[in-house]
Amino acid sequence: MFTMSTLPLFHMTSSRRPRGGGASAPRGRSRAYHHGDLRSALLASALEILQREGIEGLTLRAVARAAGVSQSAPYRHFADRRQLMAGVAAQGFRAMEQAMLAEMQRTPDAPRLGLKMVAVAYVKFGLANPALYRVMFGPEVANTEDLPELRETGRGVLGFVSEGIRRLQEAGLVGPGDPWLMAVTTWSTLHGLVMLTLDGQTHGVAPSLEALLDEATRIMMFGMAGRSSSA
Amino acid sequence: MFTMSTLPLFHMTSSRRPRGGGASAPRGRSRAYHHGDLRSALLASALEILQREGIEGLTLRAVARAAGVSQSAPYRHFADRRQLMAGVAAQGFRAMEQAMLAEMQRTPDAPRLGLKMVAVAYVKFGLANPALYRVMFGPEVANTEDLPELRETGRGVLGFVSEGIRRLQEAGLVGPGDPWLMAVTTWSTLHGLVMLTLDGQTHGVAPSLEALLDEATRIMMFGMAGRSSSA
DNA sequence: ACCTGAACACCGTTCAAGT
DNA sequence: ACCTGAACACCGTTCAAGT
Numbered sequence: 027m028f029t030m031s032t033l034p035l036f037h038m039t040s041s042r043r044p045r046g047g048g049a050s051a052p053r054g055r056s057r058a059y060h061h062g063d064l065r066s067a068l069l070a071s072a073l074e075i076l077q078r079e080g081i082e083g084l085t086l087r088a089v090a091r092a093a094g095v096s097q098s099a100p101y102r103h104f105a106d107r108r109q110l111m112a113g114v115a116a117q118g119f120r121a122m123e124q125a126m127l128a129e130m131q132r133t134p135d136a137p138r139l140g141l142k143m144v145a146v147a148y149v150k151f152g153l154a155n156p157a158l159y160r161v162m163f164g165p166e167v168a169n170t171e172d173l174p175e176l177r178e179t180g181r182g183v184l185g186f187v188s189e190g191i192r193r194l195q196e197a198g199l200v201g202p203g204d205p206w207l208m209a210v211t212t213w214s215t216l217h218g219l220v221m222l223t224l225d226g227q228t229h230g231v232a233p234s235l236e237a238l239l240d241e242a243t244r245i246m247m248f249g250m251a252g253r254s255s256s257a
Numbered sequence: 258m259f260t261m262s263t264l265p266l267f268h269m270t271s272s273r274r275p276r277g278g279g280a281s282a283p284r285g286r287s288r289a290y291h292h293g294d295l296r297s298a299l300l301a302s303a304l305e306i307l308q309r310e311g312i313e314g315l316t317l318r319a320v321a322r323a324a325g326v327s328q329s330a331p332y333r334h335f336a337d338r339r340q341l342m343a344g345v346a347a348q349g350f351r352a353m354e355q356a357m358l359a360e361m362q363r364t365p366d367a368p369r370l371g372l373k374m375v376a377v378a379y380v381k382f383g384l385a386n387p388a389l390y391r392v393m394f395g396p397e398v399a400n401t402e403d404l405p406e407l408r409e410t411g412r413g414v415l416g417f418v419s420e421g422i423r424r425l426q427e428a429g430l431v432g433p434g435d436p437w438l439m440a441v442t443t444w445s446t447l448h449g450l451v452m453l454t455l456d457g458q459t460h461g462v463a464p465s466l467e468a469l470l471d472e473a474t475r476i477m478m479f480g481m482a483g484r485s486s487s488a
Numbered sequence: 489a490c491c492t493g494a495a496c497a498c499c500g501t502t503c504a505a506g507t
Numbered sequence: 508a509c510c511t512g513a514a515c516a517c518c519g520t521t522c523a524a525g526t
Contacts, residue, residue: 060507060509081396087499096511098502103509107500157396165312165391168456180458203472210462211446211473214453218445221452225399227411231441241434242442249480291490291526318518327492329521334490338519 065103065113067093072114076157084161086110108166112173115162119179122151122162126186137197141190145216145243148183152220153235159220184209187216191250200250208250215242296334296344298324303345307388315392317341342397343404349393350410353382357417368428372421376447376474379414380466383451390451415440418447422481431481439481446473 061067071092075083086107087097104110129147133139152159161167162179170176188209194200200208219242222228223235232238292298302323306314317338318328335341360378364370383390392398393410401407419440425431431439450473453459454466463469 064509085499086501097500098512099510101501160396163452163456165388170457180453180456184462206462207469207472208476210453210459210469211450211476213458214449214473215442215446216449217453218447218449219442221394222411222441222445222448225394225411226401227444228441231415231437238438238441241438242445245439245442245477245480245483247480248483249476249478252476252479252483295490316518317520328519329493330491332520 061093061095061099064093064095064099068100068103068110069113069117072110073117073158076114076161077155080157081160081164084111084114084157109173111161111164111166112176114158115164115167116175116179118155118158118162119176119182121155122148123182123186125151126183130186130189137193138199140193141187141212141247142243144186144190145212145239148216149220149223149235149239153223156224159224163217163221183213187212194247194250200247201252203250212246215246292324292326292330295324295326295330299331299334299341300344300348303341304348304389307345307392308386312388312391312395315342315345315388339397340404342392342395343407345389346393346395346398347406347410349386349389350407350413352386353379353393354413354417356382357414361417361420368424369430371424372418372443372478373474375417375421376443376470379447380451380454380470384454384466387455391455394448394452414444418443425478425481431478432483434481443477446477 068089072084072089075088075092079088086100086104089110090097090100093099100110104113126144126147129143130140133143167173167176184206188205191200191205191208191212195202195205219228219239228235228238232241299320303315303320306319306323310319317331317335320341321328321331324330331341335344357375357378360374361371364374398404398407415437419436422431422436422439422443426433426436450459450470459466459469463472
């Protein structure tokens with residue numbers, strides 16, 4: 027199976043204040059009433075909780091506790107739980123794009139492998155961060171009408187996939203169809219693969235996940251190549 | 258867009274008891290203390306709530322209220338909220354399989370269209386029942402260790418998809434690869450297409466959803482055909 | 489055997505009050 | 508401008524008690 031990716035996701039801010047303790051005199055000026063950057067601290071805490079306890083542990087109160095502030099403090103930075111989740115999802119999308127970018131840059135002059143590398147990076151990220159991935163595509167943030175942060179995230183992913191497809195087209199390995207249409211289809215396949223695997227629905231049908239991803243990528247590439255050769 | 262499918266999903270049991278009212282004397286023997294089939298009534302209520310209020314409205318207490326019983330009554334039939342959601346998901350899978358079966362039987366002697374019909378039926382169902390679909394693939398029921406009802410549901414879907422692929426193979430339109438491996442890949446594409454569309458991520462990239470599904474099916478079929486012609 | 493009522497711990501959210 | 512504390516409505520879950 028894939029290993030945990032080392033991404034700049036968990037900052038380990040750990041600004042946990044000693045709660046309750048009776049004689050906790052503020053030594054120096056270390057314990058300011060104002061936090062400084064509570065928004066970032068809350069997001070960092072949220073990611074830790076998500077990783078440790080899963081999606082049902084991600085409550086506003088738990089996040090506030092982990093950041094060492096009162097239960098109502100988050101409301102100065104997030105209008106409600108959905109907005110907090112949107113912030114988490116946005117961080118997830120940024121991290122995923124970085125992972126794909128890194129994988130993409132590792133294979134600069136191999137158009138045949140471009141899309142395969144993107145696919146591997148994408149699936150790897152999803153399986154390494156199951157709870158985060160579910161938040162990114164969960165029902166809470168599906169309607170982006172009041173979530174401007176998430177309005178354009180999809181374009182980022184689509185950009186990488188269609189870039190891989192464009193390289194294949196330039197190398198003559200994929201026909202001259204609309205790269206965006208092919209990109210959505212490819213994204214769908216990768217997204218479905220991650221989700222069904224997280225749901226345990228791919229257990230046993232393939233010898234291994236790598237084999238399944240291999241087969242999926244092969245089908246996609248042949249399919250997109252075939253679209254031109256049969257025109 | 259697709260229209261709402263008329264499936265035997267919502268039984269309209271509507272056994273709502275007049276709650277609270279002061280002088281509500283039991284006329285006849287219509288108000289039995291024991292419900293009869295509370296489990297089914299609860300599931301029916303759950304589906305109604307899911308359709309009307311979405312996934313966040315699906316609470317055990319709301320379901321109990323809708324069925325006209327006390328808040329603790331459901332616990333005789335479902336160990337906890339997860340088990341209730343598993344029951345809902347199981348109904349969803351059964352309804353989806355019926356929809357695919359109906360679509361499949363409508364095209365008995367057209368192997369070229371078999372997979373396309375399955376794909377249309379699948380995507381149609383998902384988009385017509387967004388909240389239900391999300392429950393079926395949500396994190397709550399992902400771990401089926403203690404949800405025996407959902408243990409084999411994936412096989413049902415895979416059966417229909419691989420049946421469509423087998424017909425294509427018999428007609429010589431798809432190469433001799435492992436139909437189950439191809440089926441999971443196809444399922445992934447369809448699942449991803451539904452999820453990304455529910456998330457609004459396919460807005461604008463394709464002229465229409467039908468066009469996108471058309472393109473995806475074409476790519477899949479070409480891809481699976483190409484696997485043999487290039488061996 | 490099946491359902492009710494009260495209770496507990498927890499959560500989202502609000503709002504007056506503190507610094 | 509930013510955070511706290513108390514409060515309200517709601518939820519999951521339990522358990523003694525009712526029929």
